[in-house]
Amino acid sequence: MYSGLKILIAEDNPVNQKYLLILLKKLGHYADTTTTGIEAIHALKNRRYDLIFMDIQMPKMDGIQATKIIRKLWPQGPKIIIVTAFPLEIYRELCFKAGADDFLTKPVKIEELKASIDHYAQKDAISELEPIALI
Numbered sequence: 001m002y003s004g005l006k007i008l009i010a011e012d013n014p015v016n017q018k019y020l021l022i023l024l025k026k027l028g029h030y031a032d033t034t035t036t037g038i039e040a041i042h043a044l045k046n047r048r049y050d051l052i053f054m055d056i057q058m059p060k061m062d063g064i065q066a067t068k069i070i071r072k073l074w075p076q077g078p079k080i081i082i083v084t085a086f087p088l089e090i091y092r093e094l095c096f097k098a099g100a101d102d103f104l105t106k107p108v109k110i111e112e113l114k115a116s117i118d119h120y121a122q123k124d125a126i127s128e129l130e131p132i133a134l135i
Helices: 014-026 037-046 063-073 089-098 110-120
Strands: 007-010 031-034 051-055 079-084 102-105
Touching (some): 007 014, 007 037, 014 031, 014 110, 031 037, 037 063, 051 063, 063 079, 063 089, 079 089, 079 110, 089 102, 102 110
Parallel strands (some): 007 031, 007 051, 051 079, 079 102
């Protein structure tokens, strides 16, 4: 039932984490979870992920800073989809400038989540990724 996509959720709020996990499960996906940007980076050192759903505001390291670091270490991927409660254009611009691939606002609708996954899960969009360097 589950797809072969390797998905990571970087979200500090347990309710939001669970909500995304439920939506992903309905779409036939499984995901690992982290609660900080630092944990997301460490998770990438141990496992290759195809997609990351990244919250902006997290303790210790926010999603924008984590996205910048991930892009330096893994410039060809994984695909990073920002998920935030702040739909303001300034946040959107900051996320794309940091290297994010997409931007979804909370509460995420299942149709938007599916469209984003379908777009980035195309065979040519996902590649075998090796880090440039470890931090």
